[in-house]
Amino acid sequence: MRTAAVIGTGLIGTSAALALSGRGVTVHLIDHDPERARTAAALGAGTDDPLEGPVDLAVVAVPPALTATALADAMRAGIARGYLDVASVKGGPRRELEALSLDLSSYIGTHPMSGKERSGPLAATADLFEGRPWVLTPTPVTDTEVLNLALELVALCRAVPVVMDADAHDRAVALVSHTPQLVSSMVAARLREADETAVRLCGQGIRDVTRIAASDPRMWVDILSANPGPVADVLSGIAADLDGTVAALRALASADPAKREDGVGAIEDVLRRGNAGRSRVPGKHGAAPAAYEIVAVLISDEPGELARIFADAGRAAVNIEDVRIEHATGQQAGLVQLMVEPAAAAVLSATLRERGWSIRH
Missing domain, CATH: 3.30.70.260 (ACT domain)
Structure with missing residues (x-):
């Protein structure tokens, strides 16, 4: 890969551009807001000069709701040999493109599993993707050359390629990314009207749980709007656990010893299931978590x-x-x-x- 175009110079697009530019790729920066493109260029992510001809790879890094439109515009203009997007959902944009009757052999959907609470080009770093999974969702019609370009991008960003089906990806990120964002925000929302004395007692536990609640609401509305079904399915299971836990806590306050015993059992069950789930989260170097x-x-x-x-x-x-x-x-x-x-x-x-x-x- 010698040349690339990055369409959308927010956190992800600018970070990818910084990584590519730092490894000798000529990157053209395109954004509906010229000031953002100029900012990214000033950071060393590439040039905001107009394209003079087709590039090797176009990277579309716009919100999920705009991804299919931006891809279709770029493909119709013929600005690249290969096209990919980095949207956090994959099934929806692909189906939108299919509905436009475009030749999708030059396209592959991808999603780098990396980000920050901050957004915009000023939050970007060339090492944002290092060691992080980067999902690739090729279809039966994806050209081998385009898949190789995507793999080269992942390698230049020093990420780890993971190949998945698009809909399986969307169900997975609903569980490991989108639902945690909502749950974190819900817990943090309890602090909004809390007494100042209670807030001053905040320790590491509440800081850990609410860290991602500082994320940009507008960005997350875009993401959740593109993957509502799978997220609702996960939240439905959590809601059932919440209902059971509330009932168990009420039982613990009961004067009936049998009800208290049932409550203890239910609380212990959800905590133990939590232990079991947490033990499956990959630890250092992707291995099973160690007991440090x-x-x-x-x-x-x-x-x-x-x-x-x-x-x-x-x-x-x-x-x-x-x-x-x-x-x-x-x-x-x-x-x-x-x-x-x-x-x-x-x-x-x-x-x-x-x-x-x-x-x-």
Whole structure:
């Protein structure tokens, strides 16, 4: 691939353009808002000069509701040898294109499983896709050359290709992406009118659950509007669990010992099913999640403290598998939770104590 056109210079489009430009591909940036294209060009994502001829690959990175129209316009104009989109739903745009009676041999639907709470070209980074799954949904008529161009794009972005059926993809993202966004927003919405005293008690748990609730509502309305059925199906199952859990909690307040026992059983059941589901989420390098031990260290909110604690862990010859920071409310300090292999926890704790760190249990 020597040349590409990126249509839509938001977070995903600009990030892909940055990755391609950084690896020597000439990228032409196209957007209905010329200012966004100019911003992306200023970031080094490519040029906003008009196309002078067909490019190797056109990447359509517009909202799902506009994807089929943008693809059809580009294909009719013949701007590229191959066309793909990066919309977060795949079945709908493909069916819209089929209804337009276009030759779809030059098209493949794709979806990079990566993003941020922020949107727009200024949020873009060339490494946004590194190590992340990038779904490809070829059809029986997809030309081999176009599939190879898509695979080259994924490789240049250093992502991991995953081939799926379009409708199976939409059901999967409803479960692992779209529904979590709604549930996170619903939990965060409880905080809107909460008493200030309650909000000040927020810890790492509520921060974890509500992190993605900071996402752009307009963007998510577009996404959910393109995949409503599968998302509603997943939410229906969650609603059934919620109803059962509410009934179980009411039973726990009952004076009847038998009802309380039933309530305990129901609550334990949903928690255990949650344990089982969580255990299936891939861990480091895509393997099954490991049972790490946490070494919690008190850290002050000062420049260089994180670097110092990682350097001291290196002196102990201990590999940090994961890390989490829990900030203390109203204080210039917090807890760094260092996740390590169980056999390394004692060594790391001892070394950090010797280096003057305060270990918390």
